[in-house]
Amino acid sequence: MIPAPAPTRTPTPATARPLPRLRALSRALALALALLTAAGAVAGCGRPGSPPVKGPQPESLPVYRVATPFQLPSSPTWEKARSRGHLVVGAKEDQPYLGEKDPATGVYSGFDIEIAKMMAASLGFDPATVEFRTIASANRETALQNGQIDYYVGTYTINDNRKKQVGFAGPYYMAGQSLLVRRNEEHIKGPQDLAGKRVCSAAGSTPYQRLQKDFPQAVLVAYDTYSVCVDNLLTYQVDAVSTDDSILLGYAAKVPDELKVVGKPFSKEPYGIGVPRGDNALRFALDDALAAREHNGDWKKAYEATLGLSGVPAPQPPAIDRYPAS
Ligand code: GLU
Numbered sequence: 001m002i003p004a005p006a007p008t009r010t011p012t013p014a015t016a017r018p019l020p021r022l023r024a025l026s027r028a029l030a031l032a033l034a035l036l037t038a039a040g041a042v043a044g045c046g047r048p049g050s051p052p053v054k055g056p057q058p059e060s061l062p063v064y065r066v067a068t069p070f071q072l073p074s075s076p077t078w079e080k081a082r083s084r085g086h087l088v089v090g091a092k093e094d095q096p097y098l099g100e101k102d103p104a105t106g107v108y109s110g111f112d113i114e115i116a117k118m119m120a121a122s123l124g125f126d127p128a129t130v131e132f133r134t135i136a137s138a139n140r141e142t143a144l145q146n147g148q149i150d151y152y153v154g155t156y157t158i159n160d161n162r163k164k165q166v167g168f169a170g171p172y173y174m175a176g177q178s179l180l181v182r183r184n185e186e187h188i189k190g191p192q193d194l195a196g197k198r199v200c201s202a203a204g205s206t207p208y209q210r211l212q213k214d215f216p217q218a219v220l221v222a223y224d225t226y227s228v229c230v231d232n233l234l235t236y237q238v239d240a241v242s243t244d245d246s247i248l249l250g251y252a253a254k255v256p257d258e259l260k261v262v263g264k265p266f267s268k269e270p271y272g273i274g275v276p277r278g279d280n281a282l283r284f285a286l287d288d289a290l291a292a293r294e295h296n297g298d299w300k301k302a303y304e305a306t307l308g309l310s311g312v313p314a315p316q317p318p319a320i321d322r323y324p325a326s
Contacts, residue, residue, distance in 0.1 A: 135149065140274055183259060201220070205243060278326070
């Protein structure tokens with residue numbers, strides 16, 4: 001489902017701002033589209049004649065064995081969670097097959113959510129008790145630094161800049177930056193075609209930063225979330241959405257009549273589990289847990305029941321980068 005546009009923190013540049021009357025019209029159109037999409041997702045089907053919209057089926061998800069007894073006294077984050085009685089994990093809520101929150105039940109699902117749950121089980125917590133909190137791309141480091149969350153699983157690229165602020169276990173998946181356009185788009189086939197085009201991405205994301213640096217001719221539009229970018233694409237307010245292929249394929253799979261992913265990925269986005277910087281004990285425990293879940297088949301089963309539904313067969317997970325304590 002593509003939720004209705006949320007208020008944004010980052011304003012749309014003046015160049016990409018439609019006229020007031022048009023804006024009202026397109027907002028109404030965006031809302032109608034979002035409702036249509038939501039109705040389709042709820043009913044389990046898209047528009048008449050299109051294939052059913054498949055979401056992760058709870059019965060196909062693996063059941064993760066909880067490690068008991070488990071102790072990690074050298075991790076202040078784990079100790080805090082233990083006295084609280086459950087883990088608090090940051091995630092995304094609008095990324096199909098990765099991290100999605102059902103607006104009716106409040107239940108989160110997707111590959112990132114499964115990774116978060118299998119990690120919880122390996123840390124000795126019942127995965128059903130994990131409390132998920134939606135945190136946008138631009139707010140992840142602050143949320144980890146403030147202790148708002150114990151760890152973060154949400155298409156979070158590991159890089160040296162972010163490593164100065166947070167720690168990363170993993171990677172557990174390798175994505176790459178790509179482009180989403182309307183199905184009838186003929187001119188945009190890759191990032192080389194973005195000059196003068198309005199391109200939307202999330203504030204604080206690596207794809208946004210890459211566009212700014214490597215494709216300065218593109219007219220950048222930033223919102224807090226990719227679902228708002230997709231609504232803007234469907235209503236002709238932007239010409240493309242750029243972020244990780246894993247995210248874009250999910251949106252395209254939900255409305256294949258309207259959207260397509262074009263070109264080859266033009267970056268490497270290794271996904272890590274964000275932890276508070278300095279909590280090396282937690283980071284190493286998560287590295288061990290990932291290795292074990294990849295080895296025992298849980299990783300693959302989780303992938304196939306979630307992200308695999310957007311059409312890409314399970315890849316080999318990338319090698320875990322257990323970098324020295326920091
Ligand atoms: N993986 C990229 C990043 O961490 C893009 C996806 C996202 O914004 O979560 O910035």
